[in-house]
Amino acid sequence: MKTLKSALLGAAALLPAAAHAGELNLICSADVVICEALVGAFEEGHPDIDVNMVRLSSGEAYAKVRAEARNPQTDLWWGGTGDPHLQAAHDGLSAEYSSPMLGELQDWARGQAETSDFHTVGVYSGALGWGYNTEILAGKGIDPPACWADLLDPALKGEIQIADPNSSGTAYTTLATLVQLMGEDEAFDFLRQMHANVSQYTKSGSAPVKAAARGETGLGIVFQHDAVSQAVAGFPIAVVAPCEGTGYEIGSMSLIDGALNEEEAKTFYDWVLTAEAQNLMPGAGSFQIPSNRAATPPAEAPDLSEIKLIDYDFAEFGSAERRKALLARWDREIGSLPLE
Numbered sequence: 001m002k003t004l005k006s007a008l009l010g011a012a013a014l015l016p017a018a019a020h021a022g023e024l025n026l027i028c029s030a031d032v033v034i035c036e037a038l039v040g041a042f043e044e045g046h047p048d049i050d051v052n053m054v055r056l057s058s059g060e061a062y063a064k065v066r067a068e069a070r071n072p073q074t075d076l077w078w079g080g081t082g083d084p085h086l087q088a089a090h091d092g093l094s095a096e097y098s099s100p101m102l103g104e105l106q107d108w109a110r111g112q113a114e115t116s117d118f119h120t121v122g123v124y125s126g127a128l129g130w131g132y133n134t135e136i137l138a139g140k141g142i143d144p145p146a147c148w149a150d151l152l153d154p155a156l157k158g159e160i161q162i163a164d165p166n167s168s169g170t171a172y173t174t175l176a177t178l179v180q181l182m183g184e185d186e187a188f189d190f191l192r193q194m195h196a197n198v199s200q201y202t203k204s205g206s207a208p209v210k211a212a213a214r215g216e217t218g219l220g221i222v223f224q225h226d227a228v229s230q231a232v233a234g235f236p237i238a239v240v241a242p243c244e245g246t247g248y249e250i251g252s253m254s255l256i257d258g259a260l261n262e263e264e265a266k267t268f269y270d271w272v273l274t275a276e277a278q279n280l281m282p283g284a285g286s287f288q289i290p291s292n293r294a295a296t297p298p299a300e301a302p303d304l305s306e307i308k309l310i311d312y313d314f315a316e317f318g319s320a321e322r323r324k325a326l327l328a329r330w331d332r333e334i335g336s337l338p339l340e
Contacts, residue, residue, distance in 0.1 A: 024264040025073060026053045027061045029080025029169070030251070030286065031206060031229075037284035038078075038277065042268055049264050057204050058084045058169030065093050065256060075259040076268055079123065081169025081205075082112055083176065085252035086318025089119035094254035097266065101273035101292070109291035112250045115315050123272065124251040124281075124288035127307045128173055131209040131227025131237040132219040142218065147243040148178070148190070151219075156197040158340075159218030161208035163201060165330055169249065170205025170223055175326055176317040177247030180310055184326075191334050198339065213237055223249060224302045225287040232300055233285070245308040251288060 028035035032055045039051045056064060058080030065074055065088055077085070077094075088094045096118045102110055109122030130145070137144055142155045151160060163171035178187035199217055202208055208220025209227045213235035220227070230237040253272070259265050271277055275294035282298040289297050289304060316322055 022049060022261055022264050024049055024051045024261050024268055025075045026051055026268065027064065027074050027077040028053055028055050029058045029061050029077065031226075031284075034281060034284045034286045035079070037280055038272060041277065041280055042271060045271070046267060049267065051268070057163075057167050059165070059167040059172070060203075062088055066091065069093055072256050072258040072260065074256050075261045075265040076253070076255055078253045078268075078272060079251050081173050082120065082122065082250040082252040082314055083172055083318040083323060084169055085120040085254050086112075086116055086314060087320045087323050088254055089116040090318075090320045093257055094119040095257040095259065095262075097255045097269065099266075099270050099273060101270050104275070104293060105273065105291050106289075106293055108250055112252055112314065115318075120252045120254040121273070122250040122291045123253050124278075124286075124290055125248060125304070126223045126225040126251070126288045127241060127248045127302055127304055127309060128170070128177055128221075128246045129224040129227065129239060129241045129302075129307075130219055130221045131212055131224075131230060131239050133212045133215060133217075134236045134238050136212075136215060136218045140218070144238065144240070145219070146240060148181070149244070151197065151221075152190070152193050153197075156218065158197065158199045160194065160197045160221065161200045161202060161211050161217045161219070162198060162221040163205045163208065164203065164335065166327055166335075167203045168205040170226075171201075171221075172323070172327070173223075173247050173249055174221055175330060177310065177312070179326065180247065180313065180317075181245060188329065188333055191330075192337070195334060195337050196340070200339070201335070209237065223288075224307075228287045228300050228302065229285045232287070239302065241302065241307040243308070245310045247310055247312045248304070250314065 062084035112122040165171035206226040209222040211217045212220045213230040227239040275292040278290035278295040287298045287301045
């Protein structure tokens with residue numbers, strides 16, 4: 001079996017070298033293993049471009065880009081949920097760019113570009129849900145939760161982890177999903193009740209299911225592909241798509257307005273939308289649905305056609321006003337509550 005490194009090098013060799021020399025300052029909002037794999041393959045195929053990569057969650061990435069608005073230090077932001085990318089577009093923090101690769105992408109990926117007036121684009125997709133530790137729940141005699149409503153079961157007290165929506169795109173997608181499923185007031189009532197079962201609000205969106213895999217908590221609310229990743233790695237994690245329906249993400253990419261290394265950023269942008277680049281991701285433990293139609297979806301990836309997905313309104317919940325209002329209300333009504 002080929003090692004991950006040899007597979008990455010082999011795929012990189014298939015890709016043309018960049019015509020532009022220089023640096024690329026990249027924010028990556030996916031798992032660090034995926035980030036490093038993509039950067040390594042890109043640098044092999046483009047030896048004249050040195051990538052300076054920092055891994056930040058979606059909310060942290062948006063905050064960094066916004067803080068640097070008058071003096072951008074970032075050239076490109078890859079990955080993470082689409083809502084903060086759309087807010088960055090609304091706020092004038094990202095630049096318009098129509099990649100020549102757009103014609104090869106799935107409809108939902110091109111739709112993300114069209115919604116943002118081509119200030120962002122879809123790079124992968126995945127459905128929201130959770131992963132639970134089968135051994136912990138069985139050992140405590142807890143019925144595995146199949147629906148959002150089941151997360152209010154008092155037996156789960158102290159067994160749930162979810163990220164803070166201010167730092168995590170995963171958690172913001174959860175918040176926006178519940179609002180769309182239930183109505184805003186009802187969603188916040190649900191979150192207040194679920195808070196009694198929450199042991200920690202993490203910074204990273206994938207951290208809760210990693211904690212469940214390590215046996216530190218019973219359940220993590222995450223994108224399902226992050227739970228699949230832990231199950232594939234051999235941990236006792238079962239993956240759940242909530243019975244009432246669930247939201248999904250369009251992981252996105254944005255060229256930063258005023259980027260110092262614009263041509264290098266466009267080179268990476270176009271490259272990472274190719275089927276060859278996207279086919280590298282499963283080898284790094286990434287089980288999202290790729291945006292290039294010719295890329296091969298991982299066999300382990302949840303089948304979106306078998307999941308009850310809501311008609312997630314990316315335009316509304318990615319808008320600056322809506323997002324800011326929901327986060328402010330979460331801070332007041334949920335984030336301020338003590339953890340028991």
